[in-house]
Amino acid sequence: MKIAYFPGCSLHSTGAEFDVSTRKVCEAMDVQLCEVKDWTCCGSSPAHQCDELMSVALPARILALTTETEGLREVCAPCASCYSRLKFAQDRLGDPKWRADIEAVVGRSCPDDIGVYNMLDLVSDKVGLEAVAAHVVKPLAGLKVACYYGCLLTRPPKIVGGANHENPSVMESIMETIGAESLDWNLKTFCCGAGFALTKTEVVLELTRKVLADAVAVGAEAIVVACPLCHANLDGRQEQINTAFGADFHVPIFYFTQLMGMAFGIAPGQLAIGKHLTDVSAFLKERALL
Amino acid sequence: MKIITDKNGARDPGLAEEIRARCGENVYLCYQCRKCAAGCPNRLFMDSTPTELMRYVQLGMAEEAMKGNTIWYCLSCHTCSARCPQDIDIPHVVDALRIIVQEKKIKTDTGDAALLNRLWMAMLRLGRMYEMGLAGLMNILSGHPFKDARLAAKMIRKGKIKLLPTIRKPLEIHRMFKRARSLKK
Incomplete structure (x- = not known):
């Protein structure tokens, strides 16, 4: 299977593990990812907060470029924010008035019928x-994991069309397929604070603390994520949370593609496991995964 | 319960219509069921709940809607809009309010959100987001030069953040901004 691939800015920097592990498991599953040539930023959250037209024109450009990628009509965007923006752009392109403005800005014809997938969809449906x-x-x-979706992979349901946005279960199904045990917990679709990391960090610390605490309370050995911002906050902020709240969190945070890769027998080093900010080596040794 | 009298700031009877013209959302559909307020993960940081915000817009209470911190603490997580029985896209209304504040340069404390948006949109012209530059500029311009310094050092050590920007199609993006600006006029 061949599909266009839009990694987005995060997967080329803070979320490099997601990019590396996605490419590895896709290779193993015979999915050929064709990176969209000359892709640019989707605009993410700041764009829709200050310029509505650009916030849909930027991702619409990616939809237009998808068709120029070996004529493909389907694109995979692992980043939850990129995925959400592509879906929003597609929705607006369905409205003739919006479509005219968006195409005038992009300067290309922008299709509204490109299949847009996140990695969870790609693995489970495709x-x-x-x-x-x-x-x-x-x-x-026997590995007990809490699957964390955050916001944008399932919401708003009328845009992303995810099944059961209050209690999604696709990541759990994938985890069970690779032998892990997924736990029931409360905050799997709670927000981690997302892009507030650069402005109102206290919000990120508070919301992320709640997510970590709930996962630990149900006995999770690790939290599994499918979004680079969720990962950055959950993995990167534990030390600050421990200081701010007098807590003692050392929860390994994995992209679901990293765990898939390990179950496929791919060496952890090839899945960018060493890039975690909250150390996972003790956990991997204990589980005999190293 | 909050009791509001006419003493609380100036009214703008056209506010709800302006929001509708900008984003298509009809705030008059809100019947104050408070489901949005109940589910909002960031409620505790806000001056007013999302439910109260909808009421402010219905009543044209522009000052309360735009000068309170609520619109700047909205995470756009869409918990509210997914649950709204009237199908109002509340974060879309919040975005419209934020855009009005930024376009009309209304003086209010955005908690650095407006600054981040400005920097982001400027750096976007490189093609791909330059996180190191963005975070550095944010720190300097917001007056917290050493914010997250330890975290940043760790990220650089782990190769999680690029020291140099990746430039892609800056002219094309520049032209997109130009065309969008002329369309809005």
């Missing part, structure tokens, strides 16, 4: 769990 199961050589038996 590849299929049976095919995933066939690649598992090292099941993560």
Whole structure:
């Protein structure tokens, strides 16, 4: 299978682990990712907060470039924010008035019928769990994980069309397919504070603390994520949270693609496991994954 | 319960219509069920709940709507809009209010949000976001030069943040901004 690939800015920097592990598991599953040539920033949250037209024109440009990527009609955007912006652009392109303005700004014809997938969709719908199961050589038996979705992968449901936005379960199904045990918990679609990290950091510390505490309370050994901002906040802010709240969190935070890769028998080093800010080496040793 | 009298600031009877013209959302549909307020993860940081914000817009209470901190503490997480029984896209209304404040340069404390938006949109012209430069400029211009210094050092050590920008199609992005500006006029 061939699909266009829009990594976005985060996957080339703070979320490099997601990019590396996505490419590795796709290679293993025979999914060929064709990176969209000359892709640019989707605008993310700041754009929709200050310039509505640009906030949909920037991602619409990516939709236009997708068709120029070997004529593909489907694109995978692993970053939750990029994915959300592509879906919003697509929604606005369905409105003739918006479409005229967006195409005038982009200067290209922008299709509104490109299939937009995040990595969870790609794995569960396009590849299929049976095919995933066939690649598992090292099941993560007994590993207790809390699957964390955050906001934009499932909301707003009328834009992203996710099934059961209050209690999604696609990541749980993937985790069970690779042998892990996914736990029931309360905050799987709670917000981590997202882009407030650069402005109102106290919000990120408070919301992220709640997410970590709830996962630990149900006995999670690790939290599994599918968004680079969730990862940056949950993985990167634990030390600050411990200082600010007198807590003692050392929770390993993995991209679901990293755990898939390990279950596929790919060496942790090839899945960018060493880039974690909250150390995971003790955890991996204990689980005999190193 | 909050009791509001006419003493609280000037009214703008056209506010709800302005919001509708800008983003298409009809705030008059809100019947104050408070589901949005109940689910908002950031409620505790806000001066007013999202429910109260909808009421302010209905009543044209521009000052309360735009000078309170609520619109700047909205995370755009869409918990409220996903649950709204009247299907109002509340974060879209919040964005419209934020855009009015920024366009009309209304003086209010945005908690550095307006600064981040300005820097972001300026740096976007490089093509791809230059996080190191963005965070550095944010720190300097917001007056917290050493914010997250330890975290940043760790990230650089782990190769999680690029020291140099990646430039892609800056002219094309520049032209997009130009065309968008002329369309808005």
